[in-house]
Amino acid sequence: MADLPVYPPMLATSGSLPPAAEDDRWAYETKLDGQRCLGYLPGDGTVLLRARSGADITGAYPELRALRTALGTRSAVLDGEVVALDERGHSDFERLQSRMGLADHPADAARMRDRVPARLLLFDVLLLSGRPLIDRPYTERRRVLEGLELNGPHWSTPAALVGHGETALTATRAEGLEGLVCKRLDSVYTPGERSRHWVKIRHVHTLDVIVGGWVPGRGRLTGLPGALLVGVREGGVLRYVGAVGTGFGDRDRAVLGELLRVSAIDACPFTPQPEVVGARWVLPRLIGEVRYATLTRAGLLRHPSWHRLRPDLAED
Known part of the structure; x- marks a missing residue:
């Protein structure tokens, strides 16, 4: 992992929907209720998962180790959220809690893998094939991420909606979801910063x-x-x-x-x-x-x- 830069994740600021006149300048993603995770894939058949704190959490989620070969020999740094899904397919933090903290307990992690499966939902790519992308706009990073077709047995890339923020907000509320994250299409990725270009809206x-x-x-x-x-x-x-x-x-x-x-x-x-x-x-x-x-x-x-x-x- 020494060849890959280590990034603290970019964070969202609490707020409200962008003005209607600027709606088409924003993308809208479902707010997830899990554990923030950056995945480091050096392209040598290994993977390292880091929590928001920087802690190595790879051992807590053995089912995610298969991600190490998903891109072949291409190196990458991916941003996403580890979740445990409930019967409706919604992220449920209470279910995930039984998986967290098991990074140093492989036997327990392996046992919990079948009882409470974890899934990594990816929403950004910070580096690909040795080329940093953090200075590129959200639209470009998103296009690159979707082009990777990372939809596997324990990971996927949820859709993002451009424009129609009010519709997205209403739909997530009606579905009982955590909320919405609004991201400016021209925003660069600022590691470790709580940016106003990412806005989170919680329904509670x-x-x-x-x-x-x-x-x-x-x-x-x-x-x-x-x-x-x-x-x-x-x-x-x-x-x-x-x-x-x-x-x-x-x-x-x-x-x-x-x-x-x-x-x-x-x-x-x-x-x-x-x-x-x-x-x-x-x-x-x-x-x-x-x-x-x-x-x-x-x-x-x-x-x-x-x-x-x-x-x-x-x-x-």
């Missing part, structure tokens, strides 16, 4: 939050987190945005309980300290995604619900 409000504490549960939840105390980084401090006590499965609580126990600290990491009875504080390194109805005037989450842990975004 979500927020990446940092876990700074928890409140123990009661009854059958004794010893497990009853609620997580979460915040966001603002002005160099961790600002408290609320307590999240719903949306957890039994496995979620068990995993989080162990992570919280090994992260215990005495001092509150929030500024200012929230007045929460029975709060226990933790080192603010765990990041999760929550869904919520709206924000209060005080900046607190209204009706928050836990969605998922984001190990790919863990704090340093």
Whole structure:
């Protein structure tokens, strides 16, 4: 892999549909709910899959190793999302969670391969046959990607729609999909940048939050987190945005309980300290995604619900 440049993925900015007058200058792709993945194919019969964090996740998805021969001896760097599909064919992050974190556990990864198959959905190509493409417009990169005909047993290239953004947004909402990603046709690929030339629209409000504490549960939840105390980084401090006590499965609580126990600290990491009875504080390194109805005037989450842990975004 030494001959291939390593790219941090380009990221989208949250927003809304482009103005109607500019609709034909944008492409629209379904927003996927999985694990971002860059695939490195040096053309020597090997493949390396890297997560958004840069971590090697190849071992977690043994079925994707066959991608190594999909382009023969041509080298390539591909951008996409690893997903686990539900019975409707929609990406389902909760299903994928059982596959994540198994990169160093080949036996477990092999066993889960049949129970929860993974699929790599490709949407960009950053390099092909030794030639970088990141400075080329989206339309050219997309044309090159589709020309590769990467539609195999465990990977595919979903369609992108040029124009008709309102139709695409309505259709993804009606189908119960995560949302829409809007990409300017003339946009170059800017590694590691959260660009306004890529706009993501979610059909529910979500927020990446940092876990700074928890409140123990009661009854059958004794010893497990009853609620997580979460915040966001603002002005160099961790600002408290609320307590999240719903949306957890039994496995979620068990995993989080162990992570919280090994992260215990005495001092509150929030500024200012929230007045929460029975709060226990933790080192603010765990990041999760929550869904919520709206924000209060005080900046607190209204009706928050836990969605998922984001190990790919863990704090340093």
